[in-house]
Amino acid sequence: MALLEIKNLHARIGDTDILHGINLTINRGEVHAIMGPNGSGKSTLSYVLSGRNGYEITEGDILLDGESLLEMEADERARAGMFLAFQYPVELPGVGGMAFLRAAVNARLREQGEDEVDQLGFVKLVRAKATELGIKDDMLKRAVNVGFSGGEKKRYEILQMALLNPSIAILDETDSGLDVDALKIVSEGVNSQRGPEIGMVVITHYQRLLSHIVPDFVHILSAGKIIKTGDKSLALDVEENGYTDLMENANVA
């Protein structure tokens, strides 16, 4: 069975239709890249999948492991295994990093009917994963995302992904605001989590991320529709020729 199935998905914000019938099937172990120009509906897609308030699905369905997500709230989808790495991670003043991470992990464990993690074991686990991502101890002691640099915020997202062990991870423009070195560290973090059990959706504007996180499929999103699907070479194509040609061809077709 497919891990995530997006079927003829139409969605709107207020009176504005944004997604116009998206079809996409993601199997376990696959990495799908979604590329597209600004305003094509990339971020909307990530929010609609993760169940954010304010988006209305007018047609179609989203299935995770064969179960429709449409009636599930954002937190229920998260506990069912969906993870969104935010383009702009949110600051939570005063909320300690460890407390936040533990609340998230425990919510997931409770859902699975497992025991909550004990504090000591958890701290060890977090430290080990953090070290792999080059996250300093001091950062874990600070309030969530408060005073973090752009690169730190993104690494912190990937740390959360590593701890929560999702079945489907959506990475929303994880490369934005990263310099070359930070991009490399974050990509390595993501690659280390690739495996036969997890599906990934990598949303990006640029090809450069995809030379670090090499996708199995590349989809071009334009005006709320997938207009072309290919392998990693499609991304290189876009890099060379831009989106304009593709969009014009799509219109002709």
Add this chain to the structure above:
Amino acid sequence: MVATTETIAAVEDATGSYKYGFVTDIETEKAPKGLNEDVIRFISAKKDEPEWMLEWRLKAYRYWQKMPTPNWAKLNIAPIDYQDIYFYAAPKSAEGPKSLDEVDPELLRTYEKLGIPLNEQKMLAGVAVDAVFDSVSVATTFREELSKVGVIFCPISEAIREYPDLVRRYMGSVVPVSDNYFSALNCAVFTDGSFVYIPKGVRCPMELSTYFRINEQNTGQFERTLIIAEDSSYVSYLEGCTAPQRDENQLHAAVVELVTMDDAEIKYSTVQNWYPGDETGKGGIYNFVTKRGACRGDRSKISWTQVETGSAITWKYPSCVLSGKDSVGEFYSVAVTNGAQQADTGTKMIHLGQGSRSTIISKGISAGKSQNTYRGLVEMNKGAEGARNFTQCDSLLVGDQCGAHTVPYIVSRNPSAKIEHEATTSRISEDQLFYCLQRGMTEEDAVSLIVNGFCKEVMKELPMEFAVEAQKLIGISLEGSVG
């Protein structure tokens, strides 16, 4: 996202099952309803008080009768019929019990339900408990251990009999009889409370704690607490309250007086969880409290920390009069209002001494249809050469039907004094909520996490065991507030 029906169900859950809303059935001995000089004589006689105490009460009563009800606070209070209230109710018992074995088992069960560490837990927690049930202290523990180092910790009524010199010297010296309407009322009818005396150079070996509990229907609860810390002494005092659910409004007008001498320090912490009433505020506690500390000695310090989550009405301004040279006053406060609750709370820092310093950190959280006001005075007087104050007032709004108000009063009569005031008002953003939800937390867990983060600077001032309880309480208080 959360349907309206769900919200209503959650609110009903939260209000319908008020965790501590039960009533203990114990025979009580009451004074007749209403207030007059005979009732005051009855109370004084019940307490076996000396003549001077009765005179003091009567003087206060006569003052009170002439005073107008204060109406400057941002509170909407239904008129209180003082003739419809019992001013004295005591568990029926001929003599005070000498040990826990003599305490009514029904009462002990109530304490257990409340999770009060009076039995085995008291040893583990290392907390001496002077539990107030209605109007008479029924159990006092650890007194012997305390008396070894010369610390006196007893019900105030006992102190009036046993230590009249100390009581006469200090009672009313911080909050005078004529101070305000509710303190004058308290002077006339107070029934119990704690007395603490820490002798010179003694660091109190344990945290002292009083749990308050209103139980008898229609009983006004009038506590009176007096804490004196002599030169170079230290004490940490904890006060926590829960009250059973009741239909009528319950009046609470307490007075707390603190005195610190040279190099002495008192840390006074409160977690207040009186019954807040139903969704319209009906049945909730009216809480009119006068708390004031006098830093009389040089380099002395008084620190107030409060977490206020309960009561239909809160009217409370724990203050410091900083007359000692280089004395220090602190006020750390979290006030949570939900439903129809109204809180008008803050502090007064009166700087008289040279080099005196004060810090005010106030965190107000409003949800539901509640109104939450910070009202604070910082006063630098002529002698307060080089005095400093720092005030930070933050308000957090949950939902769009509540109100947060900040009313700072600043008076400076000394040009060398420095006063800083910072204030912010924010809302729990949709971005923050979604971020937490996407990590799998429920909406209520997310709100609790964000709010506790917002209050962190105050929570870290609480003693450990109180902090854990307070954190939970804040979560419970905001149940059903999002949606």
